[in-house]
Amino acid sequence: MRRRLALLVAALTAAAATILFVSPAAADPGAPPGDAVQVYGTHTAADRAAVAATGAYVDHYEHGVLYVYAKPKQLQRIRALGFQVGNVSTLTGQPVDPGYTDxxxxxxxxxxxxxxxxxxxxxxxxxxxxxxxxxxxxxxxxxxxxxxxxxxxxxxxxxxxxxxxxxxxxxxxxxxxxxxxxxxxxxxxxxxxxxxxxxxxxxxxxxxxxxxxxxxxxxxxxxxPNGTSKIGTDINRNFGYKWGCCGGSSPFKSSDTYRGTAAWSxxxxxxxxxxxxxxxxxxxxxxxxxxxxxxxxxxxxxxxxxxxxxxxxxxxxxxxxxxxxxxxxxxxxxxxxxxxxxxxxxxxxxxxxxxxxxxxxxxxxxxxxxxxxxxxxxxxxxxxxxxxxxxxxxxxxxxxxxxxxxxxxxIGKENTYCPAANDFTLTPNLGGVTVVQGSSVDFTVAAAKTAGADQGVTLHVTDDIPPNSAVSFTSAIQTDGVAHTVTVNTTAATTPGVYTIVVNGTGASGGAVRAARVQVTVTATNANCAGTNGADVPIPDGSGSAVSQIAISSCGGNGGPTARVDVTILHPKVMDLFVTLISPTGTRFPLHERAGDEFHDIVKSYTVGLSGEAADGAWSLEVRDVSTGNSGGIDAWTLTLK
Missing domain, CATH: 3.40.630.10 (Zn peptidases)
Known part of the structure; x- marks a missing residue:
């Protein structure tokens, strides 16, 4: 690989700021008249409709950028709406990083x-x-x-x-x-x-x-070649399934999403x-x-x-x-x-x-x-x-x-969709168990033949094991229906919460894999170290922050190294949002920073190191909307400190 060189950020920024409009119309007679430009800040369907209302032709929308063909007068109207406009070739001045593999x-x-x-x-x-x-x-x-x-x-x-x-x-x-x-x-x-x-x-x-x-x-x-100066076809719009349908590609040769003359062209x-x-x-x-x-x-x-x-x-x-x-x-x-x-x-x-x-x-x-x-x-x-x-x-x-x-x-349907000649089921005796932080809890699993011959089964545990805990079990069993104990051993540092432990069993004859799923609920030794706020709090649309608080008292000491924050925030565009946990002393812990692009709603669990923060006091969840046009709110959140 070529030697890595530092990027010239100043040169990059200057080059990126330069707008060199080149009309594609002469090169692409089928394209709408005007310049091929990128419009930034169209965060909502209403924004994009406003751009289209200027008379500009909307080609496609991708990663928060609206690609349009616009005449000079239309460009003036788009800018007057408050949107930033750049040329499709804005990034061509950026220096090549020789660290990339050619x-x-x-x-x-x-x-x-x-x-x-x-x-x-x-x-x-x-x-x-x-x-x-x-x-x-x-x-x-x-x-x-x-x-x-x-x-x-x-x-x-x-x-x-x-x-x-x-x-x-x-x-x-x-x-x-x-x-x-x-x-x-x-x-x-x-x-x-x-x-x-x-x-x-x-x-x-x-x-x-x-x-x-x-x-x-x-x-x-x-x-x-496609007959224009904007050479090429978008290969990822040229496959045959639903080719050319649904507004998901462009018929214009100068477009970045040009789909080609036909599928597979x-x-x-x-x-x-x-x-x-x-x-x-x-x-x-x-x-x-x-x-x-x-x-x-x-x-x-x-x-x-x-x-x-x-x-x-x-x-x-x-x-x-x-x-x-x-x-x-x-x-x-x-x-x-x-x-x-x-x-x-x-x-x-x-x-x-x-x-x-x-x-x-x-x-x-x-x-x-x-x-x-x-x-x-x-x-x-x-x-x-x-x-x-x-x-x-x-x-x-x-x-x-x-x-x-x-x-x-x-999804637990392997026996339905993936039958094996020598097949078996792996079944837990319980769908869920509860254990107090620092204690252990048992459940059992049994393998039973459903087709073919009996066989040995090797067990292993995957997925959502509670942090700072261990799972013990007998690794080699038979398809004889005998129950075998699985023990979940938690510690004082295990973060309370709900977890799904998956015990997989691999058959010796043919390698079929079957799974047993058990929900494990870990409760806190001190219930005062957790709290929930289920009150709806509207998020101001692009004009401020929503704050929801949980008051913790009688927990004592500091939070844990793997504290857990479970949030449900309903919003049509999560890329507009910053979500922050704020300690009683004002320390800020970012949870979500404009991730998720065009997707909606945040229903997630976050692990945060809070061992340096006193547990007792008012904890805040702050949600800030940095773009207008979409409304939402905090639905509920739970804080588990240790």
Whole structure:
């Protein structure tokens, strides 16, 4: 990788502030008249309608930015409404960070991974881009040269050229899954039981072009000529499922979301389609899960993107619930915001909708760092953030890989949707137990054969174990219906709250995984150390803060190192909000800072270190709305200090 250089922030800011209007109309006769511009600050549908009322043509809305075609008089009216206007090419003056991996370096990195781990990794050429660059996939499995009967998982990156951080994410995963094999038991087990595919650079032509000069080109599309100066087609609007429908792409060649002349008109989309179709065996798709990695917004999203509805033809309630359960678990792990893809904006003809809608692959989008747009980061954060922002997703990726054998297991319906020849159930004796902080509590699980032969079952516990606690159990049992004790041991430092402990059992004959779920409620030794305020408090729309208080008395001492704040805030656009916990002495603890992009409502638990704060006194939850046009309120919140 090239030597990392410091960004010239002053030069960047000056370049970003320069607006060079170039009318696309002459270059794109089909486009509306006027300049292609970005409008900032259109936080509501009413804002966007006001822009459209100026006569400007609204092309698309993405990441809080409205892309329009506008004549000079219309631009004046838009500015008069109070919105900031910039050119579509605003970011092209930003210096290229040589710390990002370009195409030759990506190929070299893949070759190095394969050379270092020849029994675990192989490089496969899956096709060629428009400019005849080899498009590659890295396969990772314990017997990599053999096409085994194992669930397959796909990670794809860099379908949009300027999203270079995604290449670093893909290469990090390939490196971690190979270098830690044999050392990390979790990775070893996953690599032994899965076939993992990683496409590090799906748009090699566009990515290389964007990195090919002293400054970025702000290139999103591929490099396929379209007859205009705004070269290329958006590959992620060129897939065949719902192509061209629903206002989720643009027919105009100069647009960043230009969908192409027809579905599959880009060679890159066709290559990916044909390769994914080649993974079918006997008509059954072997790829069970996929993640398409993007920037930015810090989001985890699932299908469908073409509609705001969740249950539609091609998506049953159980299928949607499975997507939501897995997506939410990943978001809880990496701190991203979960939601259906259309919650961000409508898209059509994208990879995720096609992979699920056409192939039945449980599919997700990751939108990586940063969580919101600013002129210094946006699509071009410094490459120095890559180590932190890739390792941040390690656990989420491993959790995702863990569901590949049966995604429906995430909603407890593995026996219904994933029957095995030698099958069994794993059943707890209780659905829930309660334990006082510092004590222990027992429940039992029993494995019983439902099909085929009896077998041994290996137990392990995953998911939401209470902090500062331990779970003990017998790891090897039989499918004989005998109950085996599971003990949850808490300590004085265990944070009170409600947790779901999942006991997984892996069968020795065929590897079927079945799960038992038990809700564990940990109550405080001193009930005075927790409180709830359920009074509704309206949040002033862009003009102030809402404050709700909880008075703690007779708790004594300081708060705990893993204090818990559970909040329910109802608001149509959580990106407008700052949420802060304020101690009795005035110390501020940020909980939410404009995350979540276009999604609505905050229903989350936050862990906060409060061991330096006296417990007794008035604690406040402050919610500040920094944009007008959306109204909401604090519904309820709970503070558990220790």
């Amino acid at each position: 195409y030759p370096e990506m190929i070299a990195a893949a070759d190095a991974i394969v050379a270092a781990h020849p029994t675990l990794a192989s490089k496969v050429i899956i096709g060629q881009s428009f400019l005849a660059k080899n498009m590659i996939a890295i396969k990772i499995s314990d017997n990599v040269a053999t096409d085994e009967n194992e669930p397959e998982v796909l990670f794809m990156a860099n379908i949009h050229a300027r999203e270079h951080l995604t290449v670093e994410m893909a290469l990090y995963l390939a490196t971690e899954l190979t270098s830690q094999y044999g050392t990390d038991s979790r990775i070893t087990s996953l690599v032994d039981s899965r076939e993992i595919w990683i496409i590090p650079m799906l748009n090699p032509d566009g990515a290389q072009y964007d990195l090919s000069g002293p400054t970025y080109k702000d290139q999103r599309k591929n490099m396929q 880009t060679p890159e989309a066709t290559v990916v389609r044909d390769w994914i179709l080649s993974r079918r065996v006997g008509g059954q798709q072997q790829i069970k899960e996929a993640i398409d990695i993007h920037t930015y917004g810090e989001l985890v999203m699932w299908p469908f993107g073409y509609t705001f509805s969740s249950i539609v033809p091609g998506m049953t309630q159980d299928q949607y619930d499975t997507h939501k359960a897995i997506g939410t678990e990943m978001a809880q792990s990496n701190g991203y915001w979960p939601g259906q893809g259309s919650g961000l904006y409508i898209t059509s003809g994208d990879t995720v909708d096609w992979m699920w809608g056409d192939q039945g692959i449980f599919s997700f989008t990751w939108e990586m760092y940063p969580k919101s747009f600013d002129i210094v980061t946006g699509f071009y954060p410094p490459a120095s953030v890559a180590p932190a922002e890739t390792t941040r997703n390690r656990d989420a990726a491993l959790r995702f890989l863990g569901w590949a054998d049966c995604p429906f297991r995430s």
